Amino acid sequence: MVSIALKVLLVPLATLLLVLGSTSAQLSVDYYSKTCPNAEEIVRKEMIQILSVAPSLAGPFLRLHFHDCFVRGCDGSVLLNATSGNTAEKDAKPNLSLRGFGSVERVKAKLEKACPNTVSCADVLALMARDSVWLSKGPTWPVSLGRRDGRISIANETKQLPPPTANLTQLIQMFAIKGLDLKDLVVLSGAHTIGTAHCAGIKDRLYNFTGKNNLNDVDPFLDPHYIAKLRSKCSSTDTTTLIEMDPGSYKTFDLSYYKQVAKRRSAFHSDWALLTDQFTRDYVLKHANGFEAEFFQDFSESMIKMGDIGVLTGSQGEIRKTCSIVNY
Known part of the structure; x- marks a missing residue:
């Protein structure tokens, strides 16, 4: 599979330099x-x-x-x-x-x-x-x-x-604008190892995927057994129920997310998209089989990088007394 990363790095250089300069x-x-x-x-x-x-x-x-x-x-x-x-x-x-x-x-x-x-x-x-x-x-x-x-x-x-429906081309572009590269994308996606998602965010993969309006119209890239499990929790009109993004391990930060993606049992289309590029696919498959220390190091480095995006310092902005309202 040929990497598509080079095909989508179309962000204007001036834009990238502006973002990176601010970080x-x-x-x-x-x-x-x-x-x-x-x-x-x-x-x-x-x-x-x-x-x-x-x-x-x-x-x-x-x-x-x-x-x-x-x-x-x-x-x-x-x-x-x-x-x-x-x-x-x-x-x-x-x-x-x-x-x-x-x-x-x-x-x-x-x-x-x-x-x-x-x-x-x-x-x-x-x-x-x-x-x-x-x-x-x-x-x-x-x-x-x-x-x-x-x-x-x-x-x-x-x-x-980045929306949960995004394909890899879209994801690469949205991350690149923020100064984050392909490795940051696949590494930070690993954050889905903890937490939950609403049925509303995944039901398009379970029902009426292409508009045929029948029970067999599902995302073909999603494991059929996982579809059945998700459907048992999420109806076609459900907007409130929460499902585990990393079933059975959603409270523990580990490699289980990559194992789920490798088995086509990830909740979001954007998770499955990681299998459509050689670099991100290789990263997923490698960490689906171990190398936790390496992932932890990679995640730490990408989080540090993300935390520098567009920060305000010095006399810029303010120090809010209450986080929900600006100072007066």
């Missing part, structure tokens, strides 16, 4: 060493308590960080509420299934009590995402800090988020 802003792992030295400890303590009660929130916390970084960069804009004159990102269709906003405010409140007006909501998301993975038995990594919070959140800009 070179000065962040550092010791950014709060003097102003809030216990910041990471405070976040970790709260995360341990939150996930001990609701372990299924690990996936949503990781997803919040991803959805934040892909729209306006990692600036906490996904957390902002809509106003009378503006519909915010969180109210756009791709984000209606996001969860965990209350927990973010809980962590932020603890930080405000310890270090008022110091730690940004964008940094809180980055730390919560890292701790979510680690507390799910996955890797940990150093999080560079110093992001500032944006004051703008626009629903229409969520079109930059």
Whole structure:
């Protein structure tokens, strides 16, 4: 199978340089060493308590960080509420299934009590995402800090988020615009090893796939036995039921996701798309058979890279006191 990666790297060079230039802003792992030295400890303590009660929130916390970084960069804009004159990102269709906003405010409140007006909501998301993975038995990594919070959140800009129906050509282009390459794409897709998805996001693969409107009109690239299992949980009109993205292992960060993709038992079309390119297919098949330490290292590196997308620093933006509203 010939790689299609080179066929889709059509993003204008100027656009890529703009994105990559913005990610070179000065962040550092010791950014709060003097102003809030216990910041990471405070976040970790709260995360341990939150996930001990609701372990299924690990996936949503990781997803919040991803959805934040892909729209306006990692600036906490996904957390902002809509106003009378503006519909915010969180109210756009791709984000209606996001969860965990209350927990973010809980962590932020603890930080405000310890270090008022110091730690940004964008940094809180980055730390919560890292701790979510680690507390799910996955890797940990150093999080560079110093992001500032944006004051703008626009629903229409969520079109930059890779949809679950995307093919690999679309995915490569959307990741490339953010300065992420083909390896980042297949590695970060591994985040689907934890968390759940709504039936609404996968029912197009189970019913009326090509518009024939009969029970046999399903996605031919989905394992028939898995189709039957999903149909037992998701009706053609279901919009609320949650299914495990990594069945049987959705609370543990491991290699099981790649095993499911290799067996054509992945929930989203975008997961199956990883099998349509030689490089991503080889990565999936390799890690479906082991090499966990390598995947953990790769995931850590890609998360660090993603966390640098379009960050605000210095005098840009602000440090919100409450993550859902801008300061006044």
